[in-house]
Amino acid sequence: MPSPLEDWYLRIPICTRVYLTSIVAVTLAVQLDWFTPHQLLYTPTYTFSRGEYWRLLTTFLYLGRFSLDMFLNMYFIIQYCRDLEEGSYLTRPADFAYHMVLLGVTLLVVGPIVGAYFLSHMFVTALTYIWSRYHAHIFINFMGLITVPAAYFPWAMVAFLLVVEGAWPVNECVAMGVGHCLWFLADEWPKRPESGGKTLISAPAVLCRWLGQDLPRNETDDDDDAAVVEEPLPAYAEPNHQRNEDVNVAQDNIDDDDDNRTLLRRRAPALNTQDHN
Secondary structure (H helix, E strand, O other), X not given: OOOHHHXXXXXXXXXXXXXXXXXXXXXXXXXXXXXXXXXXXOOHHHHHHOOOOOHHHHOOOOOOOOOHHHHHHHXXXXXXXXXXXXXXXXXXXXXXXXXXXXXXXXXXHHOHHHOOOOOHHHHHHHHHHHHHHXXXXXXXXXXXXXXXEHHHHHHHHHHHHHHHHOOXXXXXXXXXXXXXXXXHHHHHHHHOHHHOOOOOOOOOHHHHHHHOOOOOHHHHHHHHHHHOOOOOOOHHHOOHHHHHHHHHHHHHHHHHHHHHHHHHHHHHHHHHHHHHO
16 A cells, blocks of 8 residues: 555656656755756757757756755645646646647747746746636735735745845746746637637647547647548539539420421321322
C-alpha cells in the first residue's frame, strides 16, 4: 500500500508532476555541486554558438537553491499549474502541453531582452496569471492580510515585490504580459464574433491524437470538406430541365412517326390501284 506522500505525489497530473520532479532533481544536483548555476542559465551565445542546447530546458528548471522563495514558487506550481491541468484544461491535455511549450518559447525570445538568464520565475508568474484569468471569480487571501479577487492576485504580487525590493519587478510584469497574450488567444479570442469560433493556437492534430484529445473543430471541418468529392450525376439524376428537353425531343419524334404513318395510309390505295392497272 503506498504511503500518504506517495499517494499524494501520484495524484498530481502528469505534466505538473514531471515539471515539479524536474525542478527538484535539478535543484538537488546543484545543491550537491554536481552542476553550477552557470551551466544551467540561458543566453543565446552559450546556447547556440557553443551548441549547449540543454540550456533551453534547464533555464526553466532552476528556481535557486533550497530556500523560502524556492518553496514558494514550488507551491505556486503545485497549486496553480495543477489546477489548470485538472480544471480548465481537463479535457484538453494536448492544448495544455502545447500552450506551455508556446509560453516557454515566447519567454526564450523576450527573456534575454529584459536580461533574464533564468526563466523559471517568469514561467511560474505567467502560469499564475493565466490561472487568475480562468478563475477570476475566486477570492484569495493574500499573505493573510487582504482578500482580493483572483483576477487581481498577480497585481497584488507585483505591488508586494515593489514594496519589498523598492523597484519595479520588470521581469514579472513582462511575464504577466506574455501570460495575458496566451490566455487571450486561447480563451477570449474564440468567444468573439469576429473570430468565427476558431482559435489561433490549437494543438496540432498529431499531438491531439497522441494525448487522446478530440480534434479541434477547425481540423474536423477541414477533414469533412476534403472528404467531399464531386462525382458526375447518373443519367437518372440529371437536372429536370435536361430531362424535359429529352422528353420533348422524344415526343417530336413520335409525332413525326405518326404523320408518316398517316401519309402512307392515304397513299396506299393509290399505289394499289396503279399496280392493278
